[in-house]
Each structure stands twice: as C-alpha cells, then as structure tokens.
Amino acid sequence: MGNFKSRPNVSCADELKKKISESYSLFRSRAIEDLRPIEKDWTEIQLVCGKGEYNEVVELITEKNKHEKTDGGLTLLHIVGIYGGSRTLIKFLLEKGLKPDALSRRQFTALHLAAYRGDAECVQCLLESPDTDVNLAGNSGLTALHIAAMCGFQEIAEVLIDNGAKINMQDAVNFTPLHIACNFGNDKVVSLLVSHRADVNAAGGVGDRPLHLACSRGHLQVTKLLVEAPQQPAEVNVKDDEEHYPIHFCCKSGHLNVLSYLLDKQALPHVCNIYGDTPLHLACYSGKVEIVKHLISVTGCESLSKENIFSETPLHSACTSGRSLELIKYLLEHPNVNINYQGKDGHTALHSACYHGHIRVVQFLLECGADMNLVACAEMSGGVDKKEEQTPLMWAYEQGHDTIVTLLKHHKRPQDESACGDYSQPGGEGSYVSVPSPLGKLKSMTREKIDVLQLRSSLPRYFQLQITDLDFQEPIGSGSFGKVYKGKYLGKTVAIKRYRASSFGCKSDVDMFCREVAILSKLNSSYVISFVGASLDDPSNFAIVTQFVAGGSLFSILHEQKRVIDLQSKLTVATDVAKGMAYLHNLPQPIIHRDLNSHNILLDENGHAVVADFGESRFLLSEEDNMTKQPGNLRWMAPEIFTQCTKYSIKADVFSFSLCIWELLSGELPFAHLKPAAAAAEMAYHTTRPPIAVTFPKPIVALLQRCWNASADDRPEFKEIVPILEECKQSQVAALLNNSTVPSLKEEEEGEEDGQTSPPIAGNVMALRTHWEQEASKNSSVPIDELRRRLQFPQVDKNGYVSDPLSTLGISVTIEQTKKLLESAINQSQS
Template structure:
C-alpha cells in the first residue's frame, strides 16, 4: 500500500505526454519556419501561367523550398502541382528543416494538393524531420488533445480526408516502430470491440481512464452506452478506476456519466493510496457539487476511512481546501478520526487527525477553523484539539511551514509594491519627523509630523509577530489603494516607507479636524 502523502503528482504517462508535447512543439516550430518566405521569392509564383511554364525547376529559396513547396504554401492549385511533377520536379526534396511538399500540404490542410501529389507518385511513407511521415503531420496539426493513437484525432477533426486517403493508400499508421495493418486499424476505428475498448497501456490504463481524466464526457457516454463489453470499473497499476481519475481532475460531468451508466461499484474501490472516489474528490477539492453528488449516492459514509484511516476531511485539509473543509464539517464529518502513517513500522505508528495534516502542510487558516469550529446549535468546540497518542500538547499557529509561506508571500508583496509604486512616493524613515500622537489602533499609532518640511499625518505600523490577517498584507493593500486616489474629497497620499516591516509608515495630508471615527462615535454629535 502506498503512502497518501507521497502520492506522485505525475504518472509515467504524464511524463511521456510531456515529452511528446515538447517534441510536437519543435515540429510545429520548424513547420512554421518553413512557411515564412520573403515577398521577393513569391514574384515568379504569382505571375501568369505562361511565365509559370518557363520557371527554373531547380529554383530553391534560402530555406531550401522548391517550387513544389511554394505551390503548397502559397495558393497553388493541382494544375501547378501536376505541371511541376510532369516536368521532373521531385516531390521527395526536403527543406532545410526536413519536410517534403507533401508534409507542408498536409500541414496546410489542402486536400486538393495532397490528392494531386499522391496521384503524381509522391511517397506517402517518406519520412522527414524526426522520422515523421505526412500522416504524423496530419495528426499533429489537428490542434487537439492526442490520445493513445493520433489517428483518432485526425479522423474526428480537421484532417479527416487526408488521413483516410493515406490509410487506403497503404500508409503506415503505426506509432513508433510498430506498424500495423491499415485495414485492421480502420476496422478498429469504425467497429470497436471489447478487446480494443479494454486495451491497456504499460500502466494498465484503458481508454476510459483517459476519457475520464480529460473530461471527454461525450466519449465516455458513447463507450458506456455501446455494446462493447466495456469494463468500467477496471483499475490501473495505482488502483485508480476511471471514476477516481475523473474525481482527481474535477470532471463532474464524467463522474455523473460513470455513476449513472455503470453503477456505484467504483465508489467503494480504494486505490493503493487508500483513496476511494470520494477521497479523490476531496483531494481535488474545488467542486463542492461533485462531493455532494458522491455523498448523495449513499454508497458510503462521509466519515469512511481508507485502509490507513484517513477520511475525505483529511484529504481536504492536507490540500488546503478550506471551503470544502467547512462544508464537510457542517455535513457531519468527524475531525477526531485518525490516520496512521503506513511508512512507519507497526510498533511506531503515529495517529494523526485531520488538524495535524493541515498543520503539517502549513494550512494555518484550516488549523484555526478546526480549533474553533462549532457545529450548528452547539455551544462548545468539538474536541480538545490535541494530537491523539501524543503528549496532549496544544497545537498553535503559525505552523513552521505556514510561517515560511506567510513570510515568503509578505516579501513578495513588498517587492511587487516597490516595483509598482512611483519613486516620488517612496520615502525613507529619515525623511519623517514624528511629533505628538493624534491616534492609535491595532495597527499602531498615528502621529502629527513633518515630511520634507510639510505637515503630514504619519501612520506608523508596529511589528507584529503573527495575526490572522498579516499586517504586511494590510499595509501593502492600503498603500496600493491610496497611491491611486486623487480627489479633493479624499485625503492626499504623500508617500510610504517600504524598506522593512519594522519601519513601515504611511504619510498622508494632515487634516486638523481630527478623526471621522471620533466625530461619529465618540463625540456623538
């Protein structure tokens, strides 16, 4: 069994997809580079047909484009293609970037020119840059997510004609080094069977896993409704069903399709990280509707514990989903249930509540919520908020990681404010002269003083170790708002000291009338 906290964010399939996507980007970049030609290089091509008959067949641009390439790129027609090929211009010529005219015609989605070149004898199996055939280019240029076989994309989207034409002319539609029978491949596309819809990759994913993960609910509906002997509850090497992947990625429409069309069997299945589909939805944490839907199936309790003991509330706390945590608590989730770390030996198992999971990840707002949460109609908090099995020590905030997160965010906020605030508004503490105190509050004190011989009001922030809403955050917000205000009815902003939190100060126009708060509430006029 795996440790939930060590669950990888990417699978081997993700890494493979990333590498493929990077290679696709390079291919598209090289194709686009071939499509950039100088205006002077188009002069002969855009002249009369008579002139076209007299052009130099050996002409090539600086990037290695032949006249055949130019015809495919710049509005040539099948007559031009046929004429050039009859005159002996070889369609197998490659540009400097490694593409034939057929590659470019396919990339431009020009079925007429593709047909003309194929009828003229162009080799549809000729490889160019990266050992790519024209069929590969057709599928890459579909500008759509590619699944396990790129031909699926081309058949469904923009390059249908090109792909079908290649298949019927015995092009290899295989991926990698493994070619396949084109007739059999076409049969698979048009007449899927149980052996194909349940085909597995090297991580035991079936097609339904990918459809669920990427949210293709129409395809999910088609597969589940079809008579294909689909196995909707199959698991990959991580123990994930398609429903797990849909929940992990927030694909609510797919979740509803799977549950409504295949039943609730997947709801009770746990993966190797002790997560059911409900846990997975809590790990995603951004769709309350999806969580409500799963709970509404009555297949399991909101307090269902995985093999390691962790609940959906643990998962939500671990990933910092405070809205979901609030919802689960209001719906009856028990924050006292404990999970055990499976990586420890049996004699050293440490029991941890969801509060400890939130504390460990530095989600201090959730820790505070759990510590002070009261159920509706309750008069007291729900528990003692101490770690079970420990020494009973009280959990306090900020947590170590929470403090680091807070400090990092504060420093970033100050740096951004310095970069955006005009230099005329940036003051040094030495520019200010503090006189008598004219007000105070939780933020610090307000002084009457001077800034560059001008009488001003100076709000001096006091350094505060920690509070629920950072003083640094409040200071940055106030300065960013004041510096944009310029109106006779609004106190004028003079500047701010930004060098260090211990020296934070804001200087504004001094108004002798005193505090508006005092006028409204203290003097009670």
C-alpha cells in the same frame, strides 16, 4: 500502499500527452512559417515561381539558379507548391531535375506542405514523379498521410494511400495516421483509414490506442467507427501501459455520451489502473458530477467503497480535487458512504480537503459531522517502523493553510462542549481539537521541522542572524518563495531573500530554504554570491542574507534594460561564470547548481559576474545519485533532466551554461518564440539548438557545440572551459571586435580638432570601421552618414532586442569578407 502526500498530480500518460500536444502545436507553427516565407530576400527566379508565371520561369531558369534555396531552405518546387502553382509549372520543374524530396530547414518537403495546405491537385502532381517518396518522414517524424489525417483532408489521404502511403507508419511518438485522425476527431479520415484495414489496436508511445484518444477527446462518432469496424473492431476494454481503459479516459474528461456508448458495448465499469483508480475515482478527481451520477445509476455502488493505492475512495477523491460541493453532497447521500471512513493509512476525506486547502469543502464536511480528531499514520524520517499520528489540522498546518487551521481550531460542535484542546483556557472558548504548538511538539513534528532544527544546530553562530538586525529597503525581486529586498546589515548593503510566512508548512519551500543555507554557508569564492547569514529562529521570519550585487541579473540587463554589451565584457562575464561553476564542481563535496540561467547570473558595477541562487542546488555524493525530476527553469534545462531522467550529473550545468553563453552573445532568449516547456522539448526530443551567428568568435562556436552536445559524457568540464574562454578573451581578434574600443563619432571629431592622435588599437579599429563603411557603400543605397548612424545607434527589433550591429548595415557580409577585413586590420596594427 502508496503515500497520499506523494501522489502525482498527473499520470505519466498525461505528461506524455501534454508533450505530444505541444509537439503538434510546434509542428503547426513551423509549417505555417514555411507557408509564409519572407519574400523580400528572394531572387528574381524565386519571385516569379511564387507568382506562378510559367513563361517567365522558363525564360529565367538556368542550370545555376534552378537549385537556389531561400534562407528557410525552400527550393523552387517548395515555392510553387506553397503558392498553388499550376500542374504545368510543377511538372516543368520536376523535368528540370528538381528533387521533390528536398527538405526545408524546418524539415518539410513540397509534398508535406501541399498536404498541409489541402492542395489535392499539387499532391497528385508531385506523386506522379517517380522520385517522390510518399512515405518520407519530415518534421516530428510525420509523413504526408499523418499530416492529411491531422488536418482532416479525406481526398488527399485517399490519393496518398492509392500511391503507396504506408497506412500504419508511426511518427516520433509511435502514433499512426489513425491515432492522429482520432485525436483530432476527423471522422471521415478515420472511416477511410479503417476501410483500408488500418490497425485500430496499434499501440502509441505509452501503449495508447486510437480508441483511448477518441474517448479522451469525446469524439463519439470516431469511437463508433473504431468499435464497429467491420474487419477488425477495436477492443472496448483494451489497456495502455498504465492499465487505463478507454472508459477511464472518457470519465476523466467528462464525456457522458461516450460513456453511455461504451457501457452499452460491455465496457467494464469497475476496472482499476495501476494506481488503483476506477473510472469513478477519475471522475471524482475531475469533479465530473454527471459522469458520477450516470456511473452509479447504471453500474451500481461497487466502486464507492474501493480504495486506490493512495488509500482514497471516490469520496476522498472528490475532496482532494475540491472542484464540486454538489458532487460531495451526492456521494454522501448513499448509505454505504461514511463521511469518517478511514483509508488504509487512516486518512479521511477531511484530511484530503485540509491537505489541499479547500476551505469550502472543509467547512461543509465539518457541518456534515466529519470528525476532526481522527488520525492518519505517516512515516517519520527515522525509519519505516516509526509512525506518527496526524489529525486533519496537522495536515493543514503542514501545508501552510492558515485559514483552515483557524477554522478547525475554533470549530465547535454541541457534543464537544466539554472538550478542551491544547490552546483552550479553563472556562473559556478555545480549540476543540489537539493542535501542534508554535514551536512544534515532538509528537507532531514533520520532517521539514526536523530539517530546520538540524540546520540551526549545524550552522555556525556567526551565520545565524536576527531579523530585527536587518533593515529592509525596496524590493528588487520576487518568486514563489517570497521576495528579495535591498537592505542593510551592520551598515553594509545586502540582499535579503525573505520567505513567505507560510513557508514553514510547505515542504518544497522548507527543503529549498534549508538546502540553500547549507550550501551557501560552505562557499568561499569571488565568483559565487557571498553568504552573510540567515534568520532561522521564527518560521514566519525565514530569510537568507547575501552580498548585494549592484548591476542586477544578466537577464535584466539583456532583456529588460536592453543594454548593448561589447564582446570583451561578454567574454569577461562568461569566464567569471565558468570559474564559479568550476569552483562548485571541484569542491571536495561537489555541488550541482541545477538552475543556471541568466536570472541567476549577477553582475557588479565593474562588469564582473557571480553565480547566485542555490535554491535548486544540492551536494553531489556520487555520480549515481538519484536526482529530483525537472528542477530549475525549463528554457535552460539539459535534455537529460527534461526527459524525466533521475540520474544526471554535473554535465547538466554545462548544457545550461552553453545556452547562457549563446544568450549573452546574441542578446536574445534561447528559443524566444517558444514557451519554456516547448523550448525544452525542442532541445530534448528534436536535438534542436539555437542558431549560430556569423559574429560569434570561432573558438566560442566550437565550445558551444561541445557544451550543448546531446550526450552528457561528451561535454567538457568547466575546468577545461575556463582556459578556452580566457584565451579567446585575450586574443587580438576579440580585442578588434570589442565595441568598447571604438570611439564615438563625437569623440573622434573632438580628438581631431584637438590635434590628438588615437591610441594604436583605436586607430586600427577606426580603420577597420572605415573599411566596413566603404564596403557597405558599394553594396547599399544607404548614404554613408546613415550607415555611421546605424553603427553608432543599433536598431531594436519588434521584440525589443538589440539587432546584430552588422545587420543594421542592410548589407550581406560573407565570412570570407569578414576574414579579409580582420586580417587587414591586424596587418595594419603589426606594421
């Protein structure tokens, strides 16, 4: 029997489909980026190819320039295809030896882009070349046929099939072109693929068939094409890996027309998935009233009494979702539906509504006669043989739903006039149901309350503070837990992390609070946040007090204040963070942070950094410990955590650290153009990493590549990272590149007027900058004064980030030029 309280909100199939949807959205955005190239940096031959000028291309093309590529990796053939060039021009370029299978930086061939554009003529012309591989997989493992199926281009799909496209080839998530056409509802392409004997029962990444996708999306015509396929009809009752039938998906999504069709085709109406959910359960969880009515009217009431593994009937399910009072009313009209029915674990529909905080549902159930004194049996922390009985009120109390607790305490029924609860006074009005006392009776004590009591007994007294001793000042941050304030304690400025008043009833918040206090109390390093104490006495006043770090978070400095940080300071921050993480990882009982990102790196007024926020951290008992899935911020998350692995190590922190270093050096968010989940998916499933700039020191580049290695075992430990950073920080190249040693133009002019000479290092840096300006003036029409102004006041891009100082010169500087200039400056300093 499953535990109702641990029921996942979505199934594994739902999670995968969400990631697949994000993957296809990312695919589309990348294709559009390739189809909208930036022309300002193009060469002359690239520009005339874009215009489709055949005669000019013939005149300009040479053996040297015919293989030129744009910054995005687009060849001349890509460019002609993007702009719909003539067949004559495409054939000419193919005859000149251009490879049609060359991939752009975003993993597209000219054939992929032509198929995405719907340019049938260009596709046909490219396929006439014997060098064109019609089945070449590009971005996300998609072939040209997959792309045509996604976009609904029947003519192009037919041309591709006629030229040898494999009709059942699978992409990165094991989807065939038929899967994709069904998902996007392109019935003409589906009809074409079915007529060419595509496998209508091919299994995707979690065993999902094309019919599952069509029913989930509500594509009736596509569903009919699959079920009525003449050669090989789709199985109406086929199951995926979680034993979902197509009828499960259409009921969950609320597609009445598809449901009627499936039932006419002998779909089984009362089948269960591995969670014990019937189609009626899923319709109730989703609040689909019309689906429920149709199912019961056509197939009978058999499913009304079925429980899933979480001890929930359809009535429980409707109350769990709380989406429709009309649905709950309809279910209660049936004579075989009992409002007080208790599942195998004893919980009623009222328990479900209370647990999820649906106050309108709770009110309605009470008015309909729901018994608030019935109890569910929950396992206590002492072992499987120990049970505690919990009323609906206790479930609401546990989850912090104060309004429901109040409603239940004061709800009065006529038959209960003589009843007297724990809070009622003789002869007065009060509660008519047993409720837990504010301190929590042993009988109703939850595991979270036990954790708090254990923390109180183990935490040294000097760490246990009174909330009245804290002087709260202005708020400086907030989160799902509550707010962070600047404040005073015993005359010292501190940071106070104040938890919400309802946190005592919320398991995740209490876990985080207890774990963070337990960890902070064990730490003693100048590179991690210092613990002052915690307020533990009153659940409504939970608070964690730490040192106040005046500089704020690295995230705020980089992306909100948009401050320019010189390289030497960046390396100081990186080194401090590495030392802090090395300290955590090498304690007798190691600590894995699990949420290392720029929000949790704080800087003091001297530019030194400390690691903070240990709410997601935990003590690591062994390398084989089972870990929580996906803790922390997705944008900085290690691939092994994002992919649902529950056995990961301290090397996950190393990956997050590498993204922080990249962010520090570049001044930009990792994958800023993507949402956090899409960024994590890109790193995990496509092994994509942020781009390396020319200005990054070489030792740091090598370190980054090791730290964000896809294999956790191949990443270095922090005790190895620290000396690398310290050596880089102390190197002369780092000192030369350090912007803080470059005097402003005003300071230089004042120094010259006063007859002062610059210190040796400043003089060499000035010489280096002058050399840069001379090189720039040779290759740019920008006046020298304007170049100096750009160096002194870097530009800000459209996203509000400070641009690379070198890019503000408006010139292209090669690595070899950089090397020569640095060597020149070093030689001058030595002489």
